[in-house]
Amino acid sequence: MTSNQTKSINLKVTGLKKAYDGSPVLNGIHFEVDAHSIFVIMGPSGSGKSVLLRHLIGLEVPDEGRVLLNNGSINDPVVREELELAIVFQSGGLLNSISVGENVGLYLKEYKRMPAHEIEIIVDDSLRKVGLSIEHDKYKMPSTLSGGMKKRVAIARALAINPQMIFYDEPTSELDPLSAVTVGKQILHLNQEFGTTSIIVTHDRDLAFGIGHKIAIMQEGKLSKPETPNELLEKADEDIQRFLNAGKFEDYQSEATYPTV
Amino acid sequence: MIRSIGAMIMLGIDTLRALPYTWREREKVLAAFFEIGNASLLMSCILSMFIGGVLALQSGPVLVERGLPFVIGQLVGLSMCKELGPVMMAILIAGRVGSAMTAELGSMRVYQEVDALKTMKINPIHYLVLPRMIAITFALPMLVIFSILVGWLGGGLVSMTNSEIAISYQNYMNNLRTAVEWPDLAHGISKSMVFAIVIGLVSCYEGLQTSGGPRAIGQAVTQSVVKSIVCILILDYFVTRLFIFIE
Numbered sequence: 001m002t003s004n005q006t007k008s009i010n011l012k013v014t015g016l017k018k019a020y021d022g023s024p025v026l027n028g029i030h031f032e033v034d035a036h037s038i039f040v041i042m043g044p045s046g047s048g049k050s051v052l053l054r055h056l057i058g059l060e061v062p063d064e065g066r067v068l069l070n071n072g073s074i075n076d077p078v079v080r081e082e083l084e085l086a087i088v089f090q091s092g093g094l095l096n097s098i099s100v101g102e103n104v105g106l107y108l109k110e111y112k113r114m115p116a117h118e119i120e121i122i123v124d125d126s127l128r129k130v131g132l133s134i135e136h137d138k139y140k141m142p143s144t145l146s147g148g149m150k151k152r153v154a155i156a157r158a159l160a161i162n163p164q165m166i167f168y169d170e171p172t173s174e175l176d177p178l179s180a181v182t183v184g185k186q187i188l189h190l191n192q193e194f195g196t197t198s199i200i201v202t203h204d205r206d207l208a209f210g211i212g213h214k215i216a217i218m219q220e221g222k223l224s225k226p227e228t229p230n231e232l233l234e235k236a237d238e239d240i241q242r243f244l245n246a247g248k249f250e251d252y253q254s255e256a257t258y259p260t261v
Numbered sequence: 262m263i264r265s266i267g268a269m270i271m272l273g274i275d276t277l278r279a280l281p282y283t284w285r286e287r288e289k290v291l292a293a294f295f296e297i298g299n300a301s302l303l304m305s306c307i308l309s310m311f312i313g314g315v316l317a318l319q320s321g322p323v324l325v326e327r328g329l330p331f332v333i334g335q336l337v338g339l340s341m342c343k344e345l346g347p348v349m350m351a352i353l354i355a356g357r358v359g360s361a362m363t364a365e366l367g368s369m370r371v372y373q374e375v376d377a378l379k380t381m382k383i384n385p386i387h388y389l390v391l392p393r394m395i396a397i398t399f400a401l402p403m404l405v406i407f408s409i410l411v412g413w414l415g416g417g418l419v420s421m422t423n424s425e426i427a428i429s430y431q432n433y434m435n436n437l438r439t440a441v442e443w444p445d446l447a448h449g450i451s452k453s454m455v456f457a458i459v460i461g462l463v464s465c466y467e468g469l470q471t472s473g474g475p476r477a478i479g480q481a482v483t484q485s486v487v488k489s490i491v492c493i494l495i496l497d498y499f500v501t502r503l504f505i506f507i508e
Contacts, residue, residue: 091373093372095369
């Protein structure tokens, strides 16, 4: 893991456009993410955040524009082969037919072809880092885990890859507030300890302002200028302020309506 | 339709390209192979026994009445070998194994497991498709051999026990042996290999194309079974024509 402190990579997105069946979802996205930083993309449900994330990790090919990781295109197989990227999917994306331990060691076994005893060491280490028990959790099947546990296993699996950049898709969705804080702290800890560049897609305001170094807001397929949490709170326009401030106790009692951003 | 066929052919080519990785994926191949066998052996045994029996039951009395009892063994032997064994087993496997493959891959796709593999630079063709394709390509012919033997047995039992036919098992088998030759068996096995490849390709393709939610998985499974059976029946005609031409 430590070796990646110097290998952490930056990301640059230029003019990213994508439409499905003629409906634009990404409408010319530009932004940059510095190495070692935590970059948060916020926005309401259906604003295109997850689609953007799929483009960032190379699961989708854009209609226009480029995603550059250390100046190499993510859609270039040679570049992709050289980079160690990991993603924590919203649902965890764990393979349900194999155990937690096998999930965590999957990349090492199937791609790296490491010997079993070395894989065991890394798997145990990764599980410990996310607070999971080797004795109790390693041999469980993913279908028996709670939502929070699945996310932690997914993070452990990402750690086992020893990634230069980790992408998180809604890491705190479907979690109770305590589990959400635990997952958020783990993301922060991983960034601080190993310097891994992290990109988080979320609509969790507390997570974004709690751990993000820079935050950008996605609305109608466009991304606002990335700002620090303080800058965003001070300068954001009315629509964004409304999005950021909605959801307080009194909002549920008020007559006002909250159109999506 | 044309796009789907093209995509399936591409999937077939990609799987062929992945063949050098077979040894590396041997554990998964074996697991898939035994899963197919376990899932289908009992069913194929029952099905084949009754198909052979029905063949004898339908044709036996008529043939005996016309003084041709020796034809029963030949008829059951060749029918099971060249046509009913391969086709019925292929339809059974399309429904029993193909549907399970589509459901499994479809669910992996919907729940982002396939995406997770891609992000870990694990090729889904190597990890998911290749083991299943190899397993089904070898498992179906073996099931067909088993089915042919059980079908012959079923025909023999009916010929022996039915009072309107009443020929000895020994006679039935002797007659069967005079008609069925190794090339006939090879005909059935070759056919079943073609069917297995088609079932595997259709099932894997439909599974990997699934998008949406759980409902889409159900639709993919239906599509997979229907397309597989249609392909089996159409291909059966052309493969039979090809063998007739070769013979």
